Amino acid sequence: MAVELSLAPRFSGLRLACERAPSLSSPLFFHRACSQRRLFSTRGAPGGVVAMAGTGKNGTKDSISKLVADLNGDKMENDVDVVVAPPFIYIDQVKNSLTDRIEISAQNCWVGKGGAFTGEISAEQLIDMGCKWVILGHSERRHVIGEADEFIGKKAAYALSQNLKVIACIGEKLEEREAGKTFDVCFQQMKAFADSITSWENVVIAYEPVWAIGTRKVATPEQAQEVHVAVRDWFKKNISEEVASSTRIIYGGSVNGGNCSELAKQEDIDGFLVGGASLKGPEFATIVNSVTSKKVAA
Ligand SMILES: O=C(CO)COP(=O)(O)O
DSSP: OOOOOOTTTTOOOSSBOTTSOSSEEEEEEEOOTTSHHHHHSOOSSSSEEEEEEOOGGGOOHHHHHHHHHHHHHOOOOTTEEEEEEOOGGGHHHHHHHSOTTSEEEESOOOSSSOSSOTTOOOHHHHHHTTOOEEEESOHHIIIIIOOOHHHHHHHHHHHHHTTOEEEEEEOOOHHHHHTTOHHHHHHHHHHHHHHHOSOOTTEEEEEOOGGGTTTSOOOOHHHHHHHHHHHHHHHHHHTOHHHHHHSOEEEESSOOTTTHHHHHTSTTOOEEEESGGGBSTHHHHHHHHHHHHHHHHO
């Protein structure tokens, strides 16, 4: 399952592909040793992270079995963290069949301790099911479901308090980019996370311009790098130099096997959150390994 979690519900499947399926989204981070800064930095765990989310309405037990079988057979370089994010209802199936080399994420969770919140899934329950990660603030949660910045920040803080690692999503809509508000929007979303989060050690930032998600309109490497640098500068000014250099910032939005290498060459792109391409069999592994290849070549 590589999960492409497409974050949202779109498909159900895990892994890569779906037309961005629903949900597995993938972050892929790599730590690229290609630059000295990365080589010597302590950025995150070893390597990049690729996460996929997939799921929702498109997935079935059968399609997920196939994705998991593919993922189990894929050859992925060891220095890349790979995470798949199936829909809640398939987490147990994935956990019981997926190789331990790939970790499991949920696509969302409740904002606080479990209780009488019908239909919600708590961080404690995710831990109980073997999840190590949760994706929070995906654009579909923000703009389709209507979750507010502050609410998402509180979710992140609570998930971290329960020892879940958080893939914290930010990103501007097309009209916001066209109005020259990209940085304002991203910084406001960052501030909302910072207002609740006290330790960034287990946080990965996923920059996903809304206009690039599931549209096949990928941001250019320069557009993505520009925002990643700005977010790192924001960390320097508002949190610390150490958090700025150690936090992995991954890119999401129409990443595929053909564009991942150029994106990965950018200094501040530490991995990817992959939707549709994570459901296309070997393409997900190609995305993971293209990063590593680049690193080795460098
Ligand atoms: O956010 C994403 C998945 O949830 C990205 O999806 P795509 O890679 O299909 O654009």
